[in-house]
Amino acid sequence: MSAWIFFLLEWAIRLAMLVVVPFRRTPAAAKGWLLLIFFEPFIGLLTYMLIGRAKLPRWQVQQLAELPKAMASVVERLASHPRVFHPQLSPPLSQAVKLAENLGQSPILGGNSLKMVVDYDALFTELVADIDQATRHVHLLFYIFSDDSATTPVIAALGRAAARGVRCRVLVDAYGSRSGLRALRRKLTTMGVIVHVMLPIRLWPWRKTRLDLRNHRKIAVIDGKIGYTGSQNLVCAEFKRGLAYEDLMVRVAGPVVLELQYIFASDWFLETGEILDGETEFPEPASAGQVAAQALPSGPAFPTQNNQRLLVALVHGAREQLVLTTPYFIPDEPLLQAMQTAVLRGVDVHLVVSRFGDHRLVLLAQESYYEELLEAGIQVHLYDKNFLHAKHMRVDESVAVIGTSNLDIRSFALNAELMLIVYDEGVTSELAAEQQRYFEHASLLDLATWEKRPLYKQLVQNLARLLSPLL
Numbered sequence: 001m002s003a004w005i006f007f008l009l010e011w012a013i014r015l016a017m018l019v020v021v022p023f024r025r026t027p028a029a030a031k032g033w034l035l036l037i038f039f040e041p042f043i044g045l046l047t048y049m050l051i052g053r054a055k056l057p058r059w060q061v062q063q064l065a066e067l068p069k070a071m072a073s074v075v076e077r078l079a080s081h082p083r084v085f086h087p088q089l090s091p092p093l094s095q096a097v098k099l100a101e102n103l104g105q106s107p108i109l110g111g112n113s114l115k116m117v118v119d120y121d122a123l124f125t126e127l128v129a130d131i132d133q134a135t136r137h138v139h140l141l142f143y144i145f146s147d148d149s150a151t152t153p154v155i156a157a158l159g160r161a162a163a164r165g166v167r168c169r170v171l172v173d174a175y176g177s178r179s180g181l182r183a184l185r186r187k188l189t190t191m192g193v194i195v196h197v198m199l200p201i202r203l204w205p206w207r208k209t210r211l212d213l214r215n216h217r218k219i220a221v222i223d224g225k226i227g228y229t230g231s232q233n234l235v236c237a238e239f240k241r242g243l244a245y246e247d248l249m250v251r252v253a254g255p256v257v258l259e260l261q262y263i264f265a266s267d268w269f270l271e272t273g274e275i276l277d278g279e280t281e282f283p284e285p286a287s288a289g290q291v292a293a294q295a296l297p298s299g300p301a302f303p304t305q306n307n308q309r310l311l312v313a314l315v316h317g318a319r320e321q322l323v324l325t326t327p328y329f330i331p332d333e334p335l336l337q338a339m340q341t342a343v344l345r346g347v348d349v350h351l352v353v354s355r356f357g358d359h360r361l362v363l364l365a366q367e368s369y370y371e372e373l374l375e376a377g378i379q380v381h382l383y384d385k386n387f388l389h390a391k392h393m394r395v396d397e398s399v400a401v402i403g404t405s406n407l408d409i410r411s412f413a414l415n416a417e418l419m420l421i422v423y424d425e426g427v428t429s430e431l432a433a434e435q436q437r438y439f440e441h442a443s444l445l446d447l448a449t450w451e452k453r454p455l456y457k458q459l460v461q462n463l464a465r466l467l468s469p470l471l
């Protein structure tokens with residue numbers, strides 16, 4: 001290929017993508033893609049063709065079209081459940097509640113109990129105990145499921161349950177669980193556990209799956225009566241060298257477990273075509289407490305970014321204090337502005353993030369936001385003890401949101417996520433105590449000190465920020 005033809009092709013790509021890239025895309029996201037394409041036209045074009053649009057492949061879209069019909073009976077039962085709860089909240093928060101109901105078809109259900117699991121190893125102990133008590137089914141959906149020293153008891157408990165005749169179904173993400181996945185799948189299958197890999201990476205035209213669209217949810221449901229969700233994966237806390245992960249999970253019992261089950265059953269149908277909607281999967285649970293909660297799924301399968309819209313609405317609804325905890329903070333413009341505006345309304349806004357990260361480029365992009373957060377009056381806490389992987393938010397003393405979603409564009413637009421919204425002063429008080437512990441093990445970032453960081457570091461952080469829509 002002559003130099004002139006190569007030159008003309010490069011400019012043809014650049015000019016064509018000026019029209020294609022901004023279509024239905026935020027200016028920030030378009031800027032990141034256009035920078036890549038203008039610097040490396042051929043690499044940028046190939047990357048864009050592979051992961052440029054947060055759209056599911058055609059075969060998955062066709063399967064999604066069948067989902068409402070497949071799960072219609074479950075949706076009807078949830079909507080007419082006798083435990084549907086109407087919390088007494090301020091008008092802005094009430095509007096956020098209504099938003100969550102409309103986005104995810106999940107009503108608020110009362111009559112639940114909720115226990116926070118903040119010790120990493122305690123999750124495995126409690127999960128094993130519940131699996132050992134299972135009589136009908138065990139459903140696990142995790143982004144990462146590894147066969148290691150921490151998860152060996154869970155795998156053994158699944159084997160014991162399957163041997164008792166309990167139906168054990170496991171969903172794992174193809175990318176998140178890629179390390180040792182074949183061996184783990186073989187081991188579980190030999191035990192009688194049914195395992196399916198979500199979103200396997202394929203480039204076949206008739207079964208294409210994109211690398212960047214992942215199922216990031218963490219769900220466990222036992223007998224339709226006990227459920228778990230939160231930020232923790234089924235993997236050893238030190239699975240990345242030099243880091244010890246710290247997470248927060250919740251164990252719930254009561255009617256809201258049916259909503260976790262609905263999300264699992266929907267993902268199961270999308271991967272297998274099997275409909276799980278019977279009394280075995282959706283029993284009538286007895287009241288287990290006084291906590292009201294609802295589960296909100298989000299991801300590319302929905303026409304809107306459910307988690308982003310809910311979080312922004314809740315931030316706007318805060319009146320006294322707002323505490324956000326996340327391992328990855330790369331916000332879009334609406335979330336960032338909502339946090340800044342909350343301070344101007346007199347809300348005490350805190351962001352808790354780790355001082356160090358498990359993805360260097362992501363951490364650099366995250367750090368580029370600290371200065372404007374501090375200038376707005378937002379208190380930024382850098383957690384020093386471990387790598388804080390927990391994902392939750394507390395709004396005043398009214399609402400707690402705990403789940404799998406990070407505060408970044410990837411979680412908003414690309415990943416299948418899950419947030420549990422809890423309307424209970426006891427739970428929010430307990431979460432506030434945990435957040436206070438974070439404060440005690442964190443350094444409060446000071447604007448004057450942060451502004452003195454070396455010029456080269458500021459440059460690298462700002463360069464990483466330009467790529468934030470791609471991270």
